[in-house]
Amino acid sequence: MLRLAYSAEAASAAALRPAGPGPGHGGLSAAEAGAIVAGVLARDAEASRTLWCEFAPLVRRLLRRSLGPGHEIDDATQDVFCRLVRSLGGLRDPGALRSFVIGVALRVAGAELRKRHALRWFRLTPSGDVPELPNPAADHEMRAAVSRFYALLDRVGTDDRHCFVLRHLEELELADVAAALDISLATVKRRLQRVEARVAAMADADPILSEFLREHAPRWSTSLAKRVP
Amino acid sequence: MSSSDGDGEDAMGARVAAVIREAMEPDAAREDAALARGEARFLRSQAAGAVEKKRRAPWAIAVVAAGLAAAALVLVLRPSSPIAFRVAGRAAASSGYVRAPLGAAPVDIVFSEGTKIVLAAGGALRVDGASAHGARVLLEDGAAHLRVNHLPGAAWQVEAGPFTVDVKGTEFDVAWSSDRQDFSVTMQSGEVVVRGPLASEGVALRGGEKLVARLPEGELRVTGAVEAAPAVSAPPPATATVAIIERGPPVIVAPSRPAPRPEPPAGDRAAEPPWSSRVAHGDFRGVLASAGERGVDDTLATAPLTDLVALADAARYGKQPDLARRALLAQRGRFAGTPEAATAAFLLGRNAEDVDGDAAAAIRDYDAYLHEAPDGPLASEALGRKMMLLRRQGRDEDAARAADEYVRRFPGGAYAGSAAKVRDGG
Numbered sequence: 161m162l163r164l165a166y167s168a169e170a171a172s173a174a175a176l177r178p179a180g181p182g183p184g185h186g187g188l189s190a191a192e193a194g195a196i197v198a199g200v201l202a203r204d205a206e207a208s209r210t211l212w213c214e215f216a217p218l219v220r221r222l223l224r225r226s227l228g229p230g231h232e233i234d235d236a237t238q239d240v241f242c243r244l245v246r247s248l249g250g251l252r253d254p255g256a257l258r259s260f261v262i263g264v265a266l267r268v269a270g271a272e273l274r275k276r277h278a279l280r281w282f283r284l285t286p287s288g289d290v291p292e293l294p295n296p297a298a299d300h301e302m303r304a305a306v307s308r309f310y311a312l313l314d315r316v317g318t319d320d321r322h323c324f325v326l327r328h329l330e331e332l333e334l335a336d337v338a339a340a341l342d343i344s345l346a347t348v349k350r351r352l353q354r355v356e357a358r359v360a361a362m363a364d365a366d367p368i369l370s371e372f373l374r375e376h377a378p379r380w381s382t383s384l385a386k387r388v389p
Numbered sequence: 390m391s392s393s394d395g396d397g398e399d400a401m402g403a404r405v406a407a408v409i410r411e412a413m414e415p416d417a418a419r420e421d422a423a424l425a426r427g428e429a430r431f432l433r434s435q436a437a438g439a440v441e442k443k444r445r446a447p448w449a450i451a452v453v454a455a456g457l458a459a460a461a462l463v464l465v466l467r468p469s470s471p472i473a474f475r476v477a478g479r480a481a482a483s484s485g486y487v488r489a490p491l492g493a494a495p496v497d498i499v500f501s502e503g504t505k506i507v508l509a510a511g512g513a514l515r516v517d518g519a520s521a522h523g524a525r526v527l528l529e530d531g532a533a534h535l536r537v538n539h540l541p542g543a544a545w546q547v548e549a550g551p552f553t554v555d556v557k558g559t560e561f562d563v564a565w566s567s568d569r570q571d572f573s574v575t576m577q578s579g580e581v582v583v584r585g586p587l588a589s590e591g592v593a594l595r596g597g598e599k600l601v602a603r604l605p606e607g608e609l610r611v612t613g614a615v616e617a618a619p620a621v622s623a624p625p626p627a628t629a630t631v632a633i634i635e636r637g638p639p640v641i642v643a644p645s646r647p648a649p650r651p652e653p654p655a656g657d658r659a660a661e662p663p664w665s666s667r668v669a670h671g672d673f674r675g676v677l678a679s680a681g682e683r684g685v686d687d688t689l690a691t692a693p694l695t696d697l698v699a700l701a702d703a704a705r706y707g708k709q710p711d712l713a714r715r716a717l718l719a720q721r722g723r724f725a726g727t728p729e730a731a732t733a734a735f736l737l738g739r740n741a742e743d744v745d746g747d748a749a750a751a752i753r754d755y756d757a758y759l760h761e762a763p764d765g766p767l768a769s770e771a772l773g774r775k776m777m778l779l780r781r782q783g784r785d786e787d788a789a790r791a792a793d794e795y796v797r798r799f800p801g802g803a804y805a806g807s808a809a810k811v812r813d814g815g
Binding site for chain 1: 408409410412413415420423426427428430434435673735767
């Protein structure tokens, strides 16, 4: 059975690496991926462990960036892996395992977002807002800016949000975004164009966020100024 | 749009993505621990998977049925959404502010659970903090008639100037004049409890009674069935219909606002959303203007906590640090012990540090926050900032103590690196 060395430290380091091929980040060869898939389907514990070690950092990071602050991701990560195990049988090309994992993670993220909206709709909390969990951003202003940024992302559709997150926060290539979302390259471009314009306009209209970005990301602000009349 | 053309660097800005990525970056040690816990959990579930699958089948229907029943129960018994209200003759009011112009007809405010308020001409009120069981009504000026539906758990409160009227279910008139500092409650039925500057212990009123308070004279009278008034020490004369239940020195609780009240700049103020919502949408100037319109002193003295928080935020973001400080101090003075008051201490510290350059004051404020909210969401930052200020002041021993505490409590915090250096004398 294929055995990939794993340590939490290595997995954490892998999570910090940019997207792309490489050990610990789903940068497996097709043969390695195929061995993992076959092992997991055969209920081999070592294969399950390898699947986790290889993809859990990626999944957690993706969930964190997709959902934004205020979401508990431990349960969502488990959900991703359970779904993954159940659906691996449908993976035709083991070489596409990484995209497959990302796709499953995004479906879970979408379900979480819908759940959040449903909670708000049912008003299970007095204000209709879901209680906020700790925001990892340490600085008060940054925390406020990040919360507002994600509040803004809450106002775009889930599909567009996934596109935005994969392209700009995960820094995936357009082709990888298309593969992860199982849509065409043209659709990715169209969605990105739409969501970028919307996010830019909304961010520009938000005084706190636009000021924060002017201070911390002047290049982006400049591009906003050009794009938003 | 260059990003979608493959040139993402300029258009969407690698920097902004980097800022968001940095902000969302978890603490490495905690992330490692979470990964290890998650791995164990995943492997356990995998090992139990086959067995569970077989055993689960007979229970599946029961579980689904129980889930459906629970969902139905939630729908029936869930804390129902806050009661809604509408202002008669208008579309559903999204804002809590209602004003009845002078010379116009009284305004009816009808609540979804049956309560009705009639606001007399010249009056203004705000419906705030609506819950499933009632609402808080802030009578800013004028007179109103309330018929509160007596439902189980009903919880209504009327605030008028410095007075509060706690209501279960009743019918009464309430009036407040901010200019004359006069307050009155006239009961038709039911029971209420009035609290305020001359009735700190609370005065219970029942049907037929009337309470009148004149703050400049320091006088509070209850007329009608005086035996109901708890503060009356001696039995009243048989024919008496008036009792002075408390007399004290004149009390002025808030400066009078200029009269006549300024007209709203445009449109119907009842359509204004709450200040917190306006701040959330970046309308800082609008909130500051509204506060000016109501009178800043009056607002600071009488506005509910949510409005004070919103005003402080609007002032901070609107570059009015003095007003921000006053709003934060008002939160701490009027709502001591609340999480908002603790947060206000932290923000006062930021104000002292960033605007005034007053390190000593900032340290005091951060200490206040740490004392009031030792495990609060800003504790790490408050302690880190305090440590840095102590060090900047040359108080090396105090800084080292703070650093030691920081490293112990927040080993993965943003100031952990600095704390380690400070602790080690670096």
